[in-house]
Amino acid sequence: MAGRKKKTAGRMPLWLYVLIVVAIALVTYFLTSGEAEAGDPQPPAASAAAQQTPADETLTVRFLDVGQGDSILLACGDETMLIDGGPVEEGQFLVSRLNRLDVTGLTYVVNTHPDEDHCGGLAAVLAKYPAEHVYSSVTEYTTKVFSNVVKYADEQGHPVEVPQTGDSWTLGSASVHIIGPVQTYSDPNNGSLVLRVDYGGTSFLFTGDIGAEPLLDCAYVGGYSLNCDVLKLGANVRADVLKVGHHGSPTSSSEAFLEAVAPSIAVISVGEDNNYGHPSADVLARLEALGTAIYRTDTQGEIIITSDGQTLTVTTDPTSREPAAGKDAPFIGNRNSMIVHSANCAKLPGEDNRVYFNTAEEAEEYGYQKHTCIK
Numbered sequence: 001m002a003g004r005k006k007k008t009a010g011r012m013p014l015w016l017y018v019l020i021v022v023a024i025a026l027v028t029y030f031l032t033s034g035e036a037e038a039g040d041p042q043p044p045a046a047s048a049a050a051q052q053t054p055a056d057e058t059l060t061v062r063f064l065d066v067g068q069g070d071s072i073l074l075a076c077g078d079e080t081m082l083i084d085g086g087p088v089e090e091g092q093f094l095v096s097r098l099n100r101l102d103v104t105g106l107t108y109v110v111n112t113h114p115d116e117d118h119c120g121g122l123a124a125v126l127a128k129y130p131a132e133h134v135y136s137s138v139t140e141y142t143t144k145v146f147s148n149v150v151k152y153a154d155e156q157g158h159p160v161e162v163p164q165t166g167d168s169w170t171l172g173s174a175s176v177h178i179i180g181p182v183q184t185y186s187d188p189n190n191g192s193l194v195l196r197v198d199y200g201g202t203s204f205l206f207t208g209d210i211g212a213e214p215l216l217d218c219a220y221v222g223g224y225s226l227n228c229d230v231l232k233l234g235a236n237v238r239a240d241v242l243k244v245g246h247h248g249s250p251t252s253s254s255e256a257f258l259e260a261v262a263p264s265i266a267v268i269s270v271g272e273d274n275n276y277g278h279p280s281a282d283v284l285a286r287l288e289a290l291g292t293a294i295y296r297t298d299t300q301g302e303i304i305i306t307s308d309g310q311t312l313t314v315t316t317d318p319t320s321r322e323p324a325a326g327k328d329a330p331f332i333g334n335r336n337s338m339i340v341h342s343a344n345c346a347k348l349p350g351e352d353n354r355v356y357f358n359t360a361e362e363a364e365e366y367g368y369q370k371h372t373c374i375k
Helices: 002-010 014-038 088-100 122-128 144-155 255-261 281-289 360-365
Strands: 059-063 072-076 079-083 106-111 131-136 168-171 174-180 194-199 202-206 241-243 265-268 293-296 302-307 312-317 331-334 339-342 354-357
Touching: 059 194, 079 168, 088 122, 088 360, 106 122, 106 144, 106 168, 122 144, 131 144, 255 281, 265 302, 281 293, 293 312, 331 360, 339 360, 354 360
Parallel strands: 079 106, 106 131, 202 241, 241 265, 265 293
Antiparallel strands: 059 072, 059 302, 072 079, 168 174, 174 194, 194 202, 302 312, 331 339, 331 354
């Protein structure tokens, strides 16, 4: 009897074995699923290599001050990407700004959509700088402004391409992913290319003018429904930095969308005293409620965000539109009339209205026209 008891105690009943296996499986399941829910959604596989950031490399993102429009320059390693080009009248300033930033060529040019305040300055850029790839949400549009972008891209031998949602590429050690649009829209704003850029443990979301669309299952704000398709399809919109959609328009940036992004930093590219009332007070209030730090080009000038893969550093440059010449420069521009004079001209602007240039050609790059006193 004693031997039998010893043998029985050494064997595990089948029912107990099954119970333990099931328990282990359940514990493993809940632990792993809990980690997935508590953390951010995993980025696409293409960005895995970008998680290993070189010690001597940084990602620099410049939200250029182009008035009522968008233009963002990203640089990582030896590669650069320009997202949008502001309105037509900013073309020469944009060329001048890129020149002062020592840009000699662009790896990627991305036009989120063909509205003039996003594509207008790109023709001047493509006429000056070689680009390896030119992307846009469309290849044809009804305006001469967008046709000029297509023209200069064709002349470079790099015709405009339309990337598809799910496409990705590298920018130095950073990775770029197209996460929208997710269907065809009648409004070009909603057809904006939506880009997510990951660099190490930091991320940026660029939303173009994504905004109003009559979708019944989206949140309503001020009588407009918001484009929530990227959320419905489970796109990873969580990001540290958000380029606020449509210049802070009330028809963009729903509460649900902003909560999903949960940005620590939001940048609004917008013109001073614009006629659209951008940015909306509602949008600003939603961002403030999330504890998001808000930066604006109309009040702070150029916004520069650098990432080392772990930490974000923000600086502003309210003088980015100003030339470097001193007050003894031979050419003086009038801020109001946008006319440049020689320093000995009889019709110089008042001191508070002067801008100084080293050459007349430099003034023209900033959009100034020569006065008749300049031969």
